[in-house]
Amino acid sequence: MPSPRYIREIPARYRLEAGRCAGCGRVVYPVRKVCPACGGQDFELVLLSRKGTVVTSTVIHVPPDEFLNEAPYAMAVVETPEGARLMTQIVDCDPASVLPGMLVDLEFRLIREEKKSGILCYGHKGVPAGT
Numbered sequence: 001m002p003s004p005r006y007i008r009e010i011p012a013r014y015r016l017e018a019g020r021c022a023g024c025g026r027v028v029y030p031v032r033k034v035c036p037a038c039g040g041q042d043f044e045l046v047l048l049s050r051k052g053t054v055v056t057s058t059v060i061h062v063p064p065d066e067f068l069n070e071a072p073y074a075m076a077v078v079e080t081p082e083g084a085r086l087m088t089q090i091v092d093c094d095p096a097s098v099l100p101g102m103l104v105d106l107e108f109r110l111i112r113e114e115k116k117s118g119i120l121c122y123g124h125k126g127v128p129a130g131t
């Protein structure tokens with residue numbers, strides 16, 4: 001089964017909804033109750049651009065079982081123009097070519113299929129910008 005957290009965050013994940021802290025302006029994704037920067041609890045809803053810049057990246061050679069047939073693949077922290085950072089898989093390119101500063105588009109893709117239930121989990125993946 002998908003985790004309760006996954007289920008709870010589905011609307012935000014599908015729409016790329018983030019929150020902008022009223023106190024300090026920090027944009028957090030997914031939306032949280034408490035700002036990690038200032039502890040504020042007032043957020044305004046922000047829809048993130050479907051693009052961003054790779055901040056850090058790593059190549060996964062030994063993935064969790066459900067992603068076994070995708071390895072090796074690149075995971076990256078991507079920062080959107082709004083300042084939100086999200087961890088996402090980068091696909092449609094050589095994993096070794098995913099480096100900080102790379103521009104990516106965030107596309108809505110199938111993430112995985114739950115093995116027993118056949119439930120399909122969707123989310124965003126990064127692809128090289130302009131492809």
Ligand SMILES: [Zn+2]
Pocket residue numbers: 021022023024025026035036037038039040
């Ligand atoms: Zn804040």
